[in-house]
Amino acid sequence: MEYFLQQLINGVTLGSIYGLIAIGYTMVYGIIGMINFAHGDIFMVGAFIALILIVALGLTAATPLLLLILALGLVLVIAMALSAAWGWTVERVAYRPLRGSFRLAPLITAIGASITLQNYIQISQGARNKPLQPLFSGGFTLAEKTSEQGTFAVQISYMQIMIIVTTTVLMVGFTLLINKTSLGRAQRACEQDRKMASLLGVNVDRTISLTFVMGAGLAAVAGLMFLLYYGVIDFYIGFLAGVKAFTAAVLGGIGSLPGAMLGGLLIGLIETFWSGYFSVEYKDVAAFSILAIVLIFMPEGLLGRPEVEKV
Amino acid sequence: MTPWNDNPVLKVEHLTMRFGGLVAINDLSFNVGRGDITALIGPNGAGKTTVFNCITGFYKPTEGRLVMKQKKGDSFLLERMPDFKISARAKVARTFQNIRLFGGMTLLENLMVAQHNPLMLASGMSVAGIFGLAGYRQAETEAIDRAKYWLNRIGLIARADDPAADLPYGDQRRLEIARAMCTGPEILCLDEPAAGLNPKESAELNALLRFIRDEHDTSVLLIEHDMSVVMEISDHVVVLDYGEKISDGTPEEVRNDPAVIAAYLGVADEEVEVVEEEVGL
Structure with a gap:
């Protein structure tokens, strides 16, 4: 039971990170119907920007806690802003010129953008792993069990609490943005009928750009979380995280925001539990198998709408 | 003549x-x-x-x-x-031969999308919107009032929160005209x-x-x-x-x-x- 609880905590933490990335996939798919393969690399760029800032500010575990939290907030804001600029640029350079051309064209440039970002970071930052000493240590012990093998303590670290809280806050804020603000309404309108939206005076190109900007901002948050949680990044982390988050988006129903969050959580949980109870080597296989099974029985994903043919 | x-x-x-x-x-x-x-x-x-x-x-x-x-x-x-x-x-506002409402959005939201530009301006590109600042709230209230005025005029105020796709054909037609009018056209x-x-x-x-x-x-x-x-x-x-x-x-x-x-x-x-x-x- 204690072991289960521990895995649950770990799974939710990992799932939160996937969920944050998955939102970017699902929103872009919703509004322009393409898979933004460069999104995982925006996440990676976000992690690198955060790492550079943390090192530049000289943050270590020895920094006083209050100062550390404030500084991390600053790092978060700057990383989000810079990654958003990257997201905007990718859209502007690689996707907008191809809008209205055949469907596969932007997919190909997306892969191109992804490779470009990876190589840019590889060249500018080097190909080696970049470690970061843990900034937070410790946590709460929730339960303890003593057996003949020793003591097993269920712990939730401060780091995990921070990740889960930040993710929850961002997701709530984001849901409000989509449901309550004019921008969110315009986005949903563009999802349904871009031409009509533009006839009502909505600047469709700008709305699409803002979608990329928001997705990239959330990916940067995920990047910072990933960096703090695992303490090591390299130029290639975007690929696997991106594929996982994409899987999460599809699992939850691509185009659906709550779906992306749910899908992210599920993928995180499946992966963690599989590693915990079966084998670490096959955790990715488990996550992708669940995806395959769900797609066979529910092709539109868990919370997706069935595709309706437009007449 | x-x-x-x-x-x-x-x-x-x-x-x-x-x-x-x-x-x-x-x-x-x-x-x-x-x-x-x-x-x-x-x-x-x-x-x-x-x-x-x-x-x-x-x-x-x-x-x-x-x-x-x-x-x-x-x-x-x-x-x-x-x-x-x-x-x-x-x-200039326009409607089409075929109906092009945002079917998944409510009647009210359809009319609000048509007022996107003034709202976007008032909300400081949505930043004020998320935090619900006063200036945006006022603009939002005005937009809702205008939308309700038109819903009243076309007799659909009772269905303001239903998805537009659920309306019968004739009502959808009138809703399209109301939506076009919400852009404040000449x-x-x-x-x-x-x-x-x-x-x-x-x-x-x-x-x-x-x-x-x-x-x-x-x-x-x-x-x-x-x-x-x-x-x-x-x-x-x-x-x-x-x-x-x-x-x-x-x-x-x-x-x-x-x-x-x-x-x-x-x-x-x-x-x-x-x-x-x-x-x-």
């Missing part, structure tokens, strides 16, 4: 639209009078919808000018503007608004269009096949055939124009009166 030439809201000047070798519109000029209901009629394939598509930026005309003159005196050359600015700046272009409506709904539509013209000071340009609608409510009728204007005048004048009768009915002159009676012209 041509009051629409005195102070037109929209001047179409020598408009030509070619698609490769096909000439869809050939040197078409007409004026849409301010505060008039102007009908654009003609047999199928005459190029009516193409005119609309040029006005609202779907097509870039091959030749010609489209001059939109607002009440305040600003004028815009529509053929040079991207489509979202035609609505946002030049204040000219409203309607592509076959009465298509598929029953006589009662058709009469309601006429009343709504008159209301828009009289109470909201908005000029209306409409394409319509239903002659009872055209003859009853329009102040000015322009007839197209094969992309050219064949008649232009009051409903009375157009109805008696032999060229129009020939274009529509394509019969020998001695039979014209017989067929005219049959179709109720």
